[in-house]
Amino acid sequence: MRVHTPYREIREDFSLERNELYQKISEMEPNAVANTIPLTWAKAKDFSVFDEKGNKWIDLTSGIFVTNAGHANPLIKDAIKRQVDSDLIFSYNYPTEIKYQFISKLLSISPPYFDKTILLMSGSEAVDAGYKLIKFWGAKHGKKYIVAFGGAYHGRGLSNDLVSGSKNKAEWSRVKDEEVIFLDFPYEETDSFDPSKLPPADQIAGFVFETFQGWGAWFYPDRFIKDAHAFAKKHGALVMFDDMQGGFYRLGPLYGYMTYGEEIKPDILCLGKGITSSLPLSAVLSRKEIVDFDEKADLHGTQSANPVCCAAALADIEFLSDEKRKKEREKPMELFERESKKLTEFPIVKKVNARGMIAGIIFENTEPATEIVKRCIMNGVLPVCTNRNSIKLAPPLTIPEDAILEAFGVIRDAIIEVQKTAR
């Protein structure tokens, strides 16, 4: 055994070569999917991921920001089993008791300025619905522009690509939404919100904010987001937050946008990922006058509010919003943030963005970042490989302090090794 601790097990024969299973699957899937780390997931429990040979990693990905309540959380598993045993595992859009219970709970823990929710399946669908809400609302109120941000990511459908800020993201479609205006993302703390770069204020229908930019956990400078928010509210534009990665206590409070201060009150909030810590479900929170623009608006799908997903989501948010558990998470979260920020002591680390249980470690270029991820994996720690000049860390919120310290020990060793060759 190369690595053997209570939290990590890596056998001598483990390698990151593309194994047989990886090859067989990638022959049947697009190359774009196959470009993942060749690590077979056999099971995942709490903050550990296991492969088929018993290798075991401390998971710093939460399966890419989903399993806030831990992998295979026992309460969520029980809720899923109970729902399956009740013989209601699909219900189209008919009323079900479990959907009622879940929506009621979601709205009851959310701020009172949200009174309606749209249930969908994926984050991309939630953002698509948000885009649609802004468009319809804008048409009704004689406003047309949507303000979005360079570098943002909002999912993978056409409307998502139209508001995502990577250059030419929607070019493949030859569709351009001339009404979407991109502002540069304020990467510097001193960057300020400049309304002179915007179209006429009374013609702006909405602002689309990603709570933080995914690839490097880049947050808006506090002043910037407050000024942009105040500007939108003053001129009657809708404020939409895509809180896919920041939602469900990832950053401390229930929703990530809340870390910017109490005055930030979105009109549209797109949620997914941590909403179930498991099965596919997403939601948009908003208000009656925005959501109910047209009875024929297509705001649900065949699988929206699947009862098994609703059961998982209800158990998840009950688990995560339990007061005692919230208190218990505080110290590990502080430790995680502190340990993340300490990584700036290494010369190859350019910047660390950390808030709550998410961190983006920024490097000069992609190579050292990817090399550090590989070394961590070879030593039993699984960070997010962004394939860019960053590494992301986001463990399940259930991770204990000693596992956090152990994981950072591995990350630090990997940085030290890579730094030797990079300088």
Ligand SMILES: Cc1ncc(COP(=O)(O)O)c(C=O)c1O
């Ligand atoms: C900010 C943000 N928006 C939207 C999405 C799309 O979510 P999904 O992959 O569930 O469609 C993601 C996914 O990573 C995301 O990070």
